[in-house]
Amino acid sequence: MxxxxxxxxxxxxxxxxxxxxxGIPPTLDEIAVNFNYKSINxxxxxxxxxxxxxxxxxxxxxxxxIQVLKSLNSMRPEQLxxxxxxPIIGKIAAGAPIFVNQEAEDHLKVPTGxxxxxxxxxxQVTGDSMKNINxxxxxxxxxxxxxxxxxxxxxxxxxxxxxxxxxxxxxxDRVELQSENPDFPDIVIPKSDYSHIRIAGKxxxxxxxxxxx
Amino acid sequence: MxxxxxxxxxxxxxxxxxxxxxGIPPTLDEIAVNFNYKSINxxxxxxxxxxxxxxxxxxxxxxxxIQVLKSLNSMRPEQLxxxxxxPIIGKIAAGAPIFVNQEAEDHLKVPTGxxxxxxxxxxQVTGDSMKNINxxxxxxxxxxxxxxxxxxxxxxxxxxxxxxxxxxxxxxDRVELQSENPDFPDIVIPKSDYSHIRIAGKxxxxxxxxxxx
DNA sequence: TTGCGTACTGTATATAATTACAGTATATAA
DNA sequence: TTATATACTGTAATTATATACAGTACGCAA
Numbered sequence: 001m002x003x004x005x006x007x008x009x010x011x012x013x014x015x016x017x018x019x020x021x022x023g024i025p026p027t028l029d030e031i032a033v034n035f036n037y038k039s040i041n042x043x044x045x046x047x048x049x050x051x052x053x054x055x056x057x058x059x060x061x062x063x064x065x066i067q068v069l070k071s072l073n074s075m076r077p078e079q080l081x082x083x084x085x086x087p088i089i090g091k092i093a094a095g096a097p098i099f100v101n102q103e104a105e106d107h108l109k110v111p112t113g114x115x116x117x118x119x120x121x122x123x124q125v126t127g128d129s130m131k132n133i134n135x136x137x138x139x140x141x142x143x144x145x146x147x148x149x150x151x152x153x154x155x156x157x158x159x160x161x162x163x164x165x166x167x168x169x170x171x172x173d174r175v176e177l178q179s180e181n182p183d184f185p186d187i188v189i190p191k192s193d194y195s196h197i198r199i200a201g202k203x204x205x206x207x208x209x210x211x212x213x
Numbered sequence: 214m215x216x217x218x219x220x221x222x223x224x225x226x227x228x229x230x231x232x233x234x235x236g237i238p239p240t241l242d243e244i245a246v247n248f249n250y251k252s253i254n255x256x257x258x259x260x261x262x263x264x265x266x267x268x269x270x271x272x273x274x275x276x277x278x279i280q281v282l283k284s285l286n287s288m289r290p291e292q293l294x295x296x297x298x299x300p301i302i303g304k305i306a307a308g309a310p311i312f313v314n315q316e317a318e319d320h321l322k323v324p325t326g327x328x329x330x331x332x333x334x335x336x337q338v339t340g341d342s343m344k345n346i347n348x349x350x351x352x353x354x355x356x357x358x359x360x361x362x363x364x365x366x367x368x369x370x371x372x373x374x375x376x377x378x379x380x381x382x383x384x385x386d387r388v389e390l391q392s393e394n395p396d397f398p399d400i401v402i403p404k405s406d407y408s409h410i411r412i413a414g415k416x417x418x419x420x421x422x423x424x425x426x
Numbered sequence: 427t428t429g430c431g432t433a434c435t436g437t438a439t440a441t442a443a444t445t446a447c448a449g450t451a452t453a454t455a456a
Numbered sequence: 457t458t459a460t461a462t463a464c465t466g467t468a469a470t471t472a473t474a475t476a477c478a479g480t481a482c483g484c485a486a
Binding site: 022023024025027057059062063064065066067068069108109110111114115124134140142154203204205206207208209210211 | 235236237238240270272275276277278279280281282321322323324327328337347353355367416417418419420421422423424
Binding site for chain 4: 005007008037038039041042045046049061062063
């Protein structure tokens with residue numbers, strides 16, 4: 001990750017502040033006025049370089065087309081990966097297809113470096129099938145997107161357009177999805193039905209409410 | 214808080230999704246195209262009403278001047294307040310004064326409505342003293358700022374400039390801070406030492422990494 | 427029925443904002 | 457020295473976008 005020059009940092013900082021404060025990104029002219037540039041081409045030059053270094057994305061031809069991709073916090077050198085924004089794309093065990101055409105309802109932001117590298121998304125948990133490992137209704141499960149998981153790992157699995165969070169075991173002839181709650185039976189999927197299931201990812205984190213504690 | 218009509222809700226939803234996805238709010242025309250409106254004045258009418266109901270703010274004369282003020286989730290009637298950004302202001306049980314002049318190291322963003330109303334901050338947990346209730350090193354404890362807690366609640370307590378997370382019990386002559394781990398002894402504070410302790414808040418949530426699961 | 431708010435269409439105009447082209451100045455590395 | 461990248465100025469053209477005005481249609485409450 002290349003570093004910004006101090007001028008670029010100032011411009012980038014102004015863009016993020018404007019976007020957060022006003023709700024809309026600034027125009028080139030607004031940036032120019034802020035920094036007393038006589039020509040907006042000074043701004044264009046800056047934007048080009050800031051974008052090249054990956055901090056923003058510029059949408060050509062679109063007004064205010066400056067999309068902030070990183071936060072200033074993520075510039076700390078000791079942090080390798082960053083994923084502030086984790087989209088919450090639905091409820092798990094609540095009947096809705098995932099991934100395809102997913103529009104995020106809301107977002108979660110975790111501290112830089114809290115999770116490892118990878119693609120993450122989040123699902124709100126409904127049901128008690130994993131209560132023995134302290135995952136309960138209302139919690140938000142953070143899932144690392146991966147298409148396989150190791151035996152025994154907790155995975156978000158999609159079966160028949162429903163997403164469920166289960167402990168995953170693959171045997172030679174079947175897949176077993178085990179609950180962490182004796183009230184819920186294990187789900188056994190014979191090899192012939194593999195085409196109906198899909199692994200969405202692996203449980204990577206959990207956001208819990210502590211109302212009782 | 215007035216409710217949106219279903220059409221308005223659709224338009225509002227499109228605006229929030231566009232803003233989150235593209236990083237910039239949509240233009241009137243982009244909205245019109247999305248909903249197959251032949252005239253952007255249909256959009257203008259919608260925006261006027263959505264803004265009137267407080268969901269967005271329209272910046273007149275500015276392109277893409279649609280600022281989202283609420284999230285769709287906050288429309289659930291049972292949710293009163295929202296607080297996306299929770300500052301992480303230090304480590305708990307790690308010797309550092311809290312609250313005064315606290316500069317946040319990083320921020321946490323939880324879904325709107327996930328927590329109740331109140332002032333929140335977060336602390337990174339070090340140590341295993343609460344492992345029995347699944348709070349472990351590296352987790353991030355979300356604390357609701359309050360100066361008293363009820364008996365038995367888990368509280369962030371400051372003693373001698375160190376913050377600790379303990380189960381709080383107040384008796385007539387003493388305060389006991391109990392760990393949720395038999396390896397750690399309870400801390401007993403006699404009435405005469407009350408001036409040395411302070412309640413920072415009550416445990417409200419927990420963000421956990423699930424590396425093992 | 428009348429009136430009112432929501433939900434649109436259509437066209438024309440004004441202005442907001444980006445792009446293009448042609449430069450200058452100042453560092454810093456080869 | 458000669459590049460090469462950053463950091464700007466200036467003007468003109470073009471396109472993107474919002475606004476203004478004039479309507480139509482429908483449901484709903486008085």
